[in-house]
Amino acid sequence: MDDDGPSFAQDLDDDSDKVVVDSAFADxxxxxxxxxRYYAHTHPSQPNYLAAVAGDYWGLDHDEVVRIPPNVSTIVDLLEPKQISWRGYFEGIPGPGYMAEASVGRPENQSPNGTWDYVRKHNPFVSYDSVNYEGSRLLNLLSFDDFQDDFAAGVVPQFVMMSPNMLNDGHNTTLDYATNWAREFLKPILTDGAFAEKTLVQLTYDETEDYSQPNRIVSLLLGSAVPEKLWGTTDETFYTHYSILSTMENNWELPNLGRFDVGANVFQLVADATGYVNKDPPNVASVNNSVSYPGPLNRNHSTKVTTFPPPNLKLTGAGGKPILKSISQAWKSEARLDTPYDGSGAVYDGDNLPVYKGQG
Structure with missing residues (x-):
């Protein structure tokens, strides 16, 4: 993998069995x-977004506004010290770093229950005070119009997270509406020469539509980083949204967050290039990921956890590096506390609870 090229993660709403046979997706x-074998973490949407940028979702089991304290780090804290540029682009966001719960959509798109262009629950960055306490970071949370400007100017950052509005992601429309939109939106990005460097685009979903089934979702890798010999192929490696973090750590040789990012499998395309060895989680047979485990943001589980657990300060991540130094310094007073993060890659949900044990 080229460490200078843009990397995209784009989220839609999913029912995986229907998506894979959709004609636009097939194209x-x-x-x-x-x-x-790509799994979301829980239901509803918001916790999956939180997990993808920070390595945990803190037991969240709802879509309402949450605030996560500033000593909890995200992918942003890993990227910035290495001067890896990043931005989040969110369709319909009224302005940079917009903090409100939603923006009202265009009148012609209104339904009896209301239809929003932008929703905060699909923008994980603003829930983390480590981001929203920093004005320069909030200025990196922009609209799709800003993306089009950056794309035209050739200044798209190296890491990008994008989320369409509630119409184009299929939430308030239909599957074929969303997949047709995605195909047309991605065409210029996937054109030969669109970027000077190798570019990897992940088109994925936050959660499955059917809460009664294991939370398996569709994920598709596209872009110039995918060699032609791998077009139309499948990858049966086990992944979750934590794999987004571990893949970036591996590709860019980043430190880790000391949470569930450590032990998550790296996208095999990247692992093949770096020599990283993936493995199934030790408890893969129990994967369901439909109910949130206990945590400080959980409202309904019978087991109560009131504090944010400390990261494991002694883990080595997929980038071959220890935990980020600033995280170690921020949490050093809690280095002897038990933590649920052991680097094993085990997966947890409301029926298979995280196990707290000593750091090491």
Whole structure:
């Protein structure tokens, strides 16, 4: 992998069995790698977004506004010390770093229950005070119009997270509406020469539509980083949204966050290039990921956890590096406390609870 090229993660709403046979998605699949064992973490949407940028979702089991304290770090804290540029682009966001719960959509798109262009629950960065206490970071949370400007100017950052509005992600419309929109939106990005460097685009979903089934979702890798010989192929490696973090740590040789990012499998395309060895989680047979485990943001689980657990300060991540130094310094007074993060890659949900034990 080229460490200078843009990397995208784009989220839609999913029902995986229906998506893979959709005609517009099939058109895209011909040019990419379908990840067939990719799982979301829980329901509803918001906790999955939080997990993808910080390595935990803190037991969250709702979509309402939350605030996560500033000593909890995110991918931003890993990227900035290495001067890896980043931005989040969120369709319909009224302005940079907009903090409100939603923006009202265009009148012609209103339904009896209301339809929003932008929703905060699909923008994980603003829930982390480590981001929203920093004005320069809030200025990196922009709209799709800003993305189009950056794309035209050739200044798209190296890491990008994008989330369409509630119409184009299929939430308030239909599957074929969303997949057709995604195909048309991605066309210029996937054009030969769109970027000077190798670019990896992940088109994925926050959660599955069916809460009664294991939370398996569709994920498709596209872009110039995918060699033609792998077009139309499948990857049966086990992944979750934590794999977004571990893949970036591996590709860019980053430190880790000391949470569930450590032990998560790296996208095999990248692992093949770096020599990283993936493995199934030790408890893979129990994977369901439909109910949130206990945590400080959980309202309904019978087991109560009131504090944010400390990261494991002694883990080595997929980038071959220890925990980020600033995280170690921020949490050093809690280095002897038990933590649920052991680097094993085990997966947890409301029926398979995280196990707290000593750091090491």
């Amino acid at each position: 895209l699949k011909r040019f990419g790698i379908l990840q067939t």
